[in-house]
Amino acid sequence: MALLTPFVYRFNVSVAGVASYNPIPYSKACIDGSAPSGYPTVSLNTPVQSGGQDPVLVPFDGKITRMIFSTVRCSTAVAPPAGPNVTVKIDCYKVGSTLGANVMFGTVQFPVSLISSYNDSGSNQFQYSYVSGINLAVKAGDMLGFVFRPEIGTNTGISTIGGTNLTVEIQS
Amino acid sequence: MSTITTSPGSLYKQELLGGGGIASTNVLGVNTNGGVDGFCILANGVIEDATLTVGSASVTPASYVAPVTLTIGVYKNLYGSKSLVGNLNFVINNPNVSSNTSSSTFQTSVLNDVNISINQGDIIGCEFSGSTTSSGISQVQGLELTLFCYDGAAI
Numbered sequence: 001m002a003l004l005t006p007f008v009y010r011f012n013v014s015v016a017g018v019a020s021y022n023p024i025p026y027s028k029a030c031i032d033g034s035a036p037s038g039y040p041t042v043s044l045n046t047p048v049q050s051g052g053q054d055p056v057l058v059p060f061d062g063k064i065t066r067m068i069f070s071t072v073r074c075s076t077a078v079a080p081p082a083g084p085n086v087t088v089k090i091d092c093y094k095v096g097s098t099l100g101a102n103v104m105f106g107t108v109q110f111p112v113s114l115i116s117s118y119n120d121s122g123s124n125q126f127q128y129s130y131v132s133g134i135n136l137a138v139k140a141g142d143m144l145g146f147v148f149r150p151e152i153g154t155n156t157g158i159s160t161i162g163g164t165n166l167t168v169e170i171q172s
Numbered sequence: 173m174s175t176i177t178t179s180p181g182s183l184y185k186q187e188l189l190g191g192g193g194i195a196s197t198n199v200l201g202v203n204t205n206g207g208v209d210g211f212c213i214l215a216n217g218v219i220e221d222a223t224l225t226v227g228s229a230s231v232t233p234a235s236y237v238a239p240v241t242l243t244i245g246v247y248k249n250l251y252g253s254k255s256l257v258g259n260l261n262f263v264i265n266n267p268n269v270s271s272n273t274s275s276s277t278f279q280t281s282v283l284n285d286v287n288i289s290i291n292q293g294d295i296i297g298c299e300f301s302g303s304t305t306s307s308g309i310s311q312v313q314g315l316e317l318t319l320f321c322y323d324g325a326a327i
Contacts, residue, residue, distance in 0.1 A: 068212050130292060
């Protein structure tokens with residue numbers, strides 16, 4: 001599809017702490033930071049079982065240029081050190097035409113720091129993480145999925161996260 | 173939840189209120205039923221315009237008094253709490269309230285020059301704050317809220 005005018009397309013998804021490819025439930029937790037009853041958490045250190053969301057249809061040829069990631073809350077086993085505490089990795093998929101044929105076409109890494117930290121607490125907060133300069137080509141008609149990749153074998157001090165939020169920008 | 177514009181850097185946002193398994197919302201309710209998942213803001217800017225569509229409403233025609241104002245609260249996440257940053261006061265009209273009191277429809281309401289500042293990393297969420305008067309409307313459902321957000325200063 002040829003476009004004379006640059007287009008910008010942005011969408012927002014959850015990538016962890018929700019059942020894979022299930023509708024995201026309504027929950028005020030995502031805005032007020034209270035107990036994420038609608039958002040079961042996902043482990044940072046075990047193979048992900050519940051990351052993902054409904055696929056998003058791409059409206060024009062272009063590329064993913066920017067993303068921003070945040071999460072409502074996380075749990076820590078110990079008080080993490082200051083500075084970036086963990087790198088959250090989001091795998092970008094194009095949904096295949098047959099079940100199980102999804103193709104990963106890129107991974108975006110988000111270094112995130114804790115805003116507040118408490119020993120063995122489930123109410124910590126990550127600072128948001130913004131990544132620009134991404135150059136992942138997409139085409140009109142692609143169905144995109146974004147899946148949280150856990151830190152397998154890495155002891156970050158952070159056990160689980162919940163209520164994630166990912167905004168993706170595509171430019172033509 | 174999607175965005176598409178011809179102007180690079182601007183943002184068009186669409187959310188649902190009173191949908192997604194929430195069958196209906198008391199028109200006098202305040203933040204008790206009906207709301208949207210927060211969404212993370214990519215770049216500094218403003219919420220400039222907004223529209224609200226009411227899918228259907230239960231109305232007692234004899235008691236209906238127009239116009240009716242429905243308020244949507246706009247919140248920012250403060251990491252552990254939330255902060256009200258503005259109210260969207262939509263005036264909804266129905267020139268011909270249905271005799272079928274459970275399926276009345278209303279015209280889409282448009283607000284311009286809202287000018288609510290948003291910053292990169294903000295998690296913005298909206299909640300139905302209802303009406304201050306009954307106006308003959310008991311329930312609304314299928315509310316659809318669209319926020320037009322633009323990068324940079326207000327235009």
